[in-house]
Amino acid sequence: MTTTDPLSLTFSALADPTRRAMLARLVLGEASVVELAQPFQMSARAVSKHVRVLERAGLVVRSRDQQRRPSRLQAAPLREVDAWLADYRQLWTQRMDRIDDLLTKIQASDAS
Amino acid sequence: MNGLQRRANDPPGFALTRRYDAPRNLVFQVWTDPRFVAEWWGVEGATNPECELDVRPDGRWRIVMRTASGRLYANSGTYLEVVPDRRLVYWLGFVAAVLGPMHAFQAFSLAFFAITSGGVLVTLLVSGAILGAWR
Numbered sequence: 001m002t003t004t005d006p007l008s009l010t011f012s013a014l015a016d017p018t019r020r021a022m023l024a025r026l027v028l029g030e031a032s033v034v035e036l037a038q039p040f041q042m043s044a045r046a047v048s049k050h051v052r053v054l055e056r057a058g059l060v061v062r063s064r065d066q067q068r069r070p071s072r073l074q075a076a077p078l079r080e081v082d083a084w085l086a087d088y089r090q091l092w093t094q095r096m097d098r099i100d101d102l103l104t105k106i107q108a109s110d111a112s
Numbered sequence: 113m114n115g116l117q118r119r120a121n122d123p124p125g126f127a128l129t130r131r132y133d134a135p136r137n138l139v140f141q142v143w144t145d146p147r148f149v150a151e152w153w154g155v156e157g158a159t160n161p162e163c164e165l166d167v168r169p170d171g172r173w174r175i176v177m178r179t180a181s182g183r184l185y186a187n188s189g190t191y192l193e194v195v196p197d198r199r200l201v202y203w204l205g206f207v208a209a210v211l212g213p214m215h216a217f218q219a220f221s222l223a224f225f226a227i228t229s230g231g232v233l234v235t236l237l238v239s240g241a242i243l244g245a246w247r
Binding site: 084085099 | 124130133134139142143151153155156170190203218220234238240
């Protein structure tokens, strides 16, 4: 892969289900390669390769700890997560209302 | 409703519930048929010119939303679990500018559809993470 555009790197890193599962695990806290490998039938070497892809995309960072070298999410500050989730919750509340309107409309047209 | 609440050490997220006065298969269809999803997805005042949903495990979905001001935003992801009329688990990824820099977001969403005496109860659990930011 020759691309260095951060968006493309992020999306190609996210396109793989194993890497998404690893990120989901890292949402819970940092983990070593051995810990990340546990849910998968995969060698530590294969896991390290996935971690490197995630690292290059700027999605995870690895600590300098020589023994475990745990990975953690390169997360934005918590206030940004909170700001997004508050907006996203509001968005879903509006969608739930629109679904209600749509169900009413569909059932009215079926009845007529 | 055991097991559907969020727990203290869950990743950041939220839970929403809503009751609908409609048959459960119709509620599920409104969540999974692109013709219907295109009518309610997006933000207030937006339209969804592209809506492709491959509703099966590992199936991809992609929705392009056009806001009232004409800007286009793409949302895409993968279905992880599909139990018709009962359960929908999917992953969502998108990129947006929040508080200045661009961020990549991912969210895991679980939607449950249960028949109750007051109608069909939809429970939506969302866990989210910001995966990176750049200028």
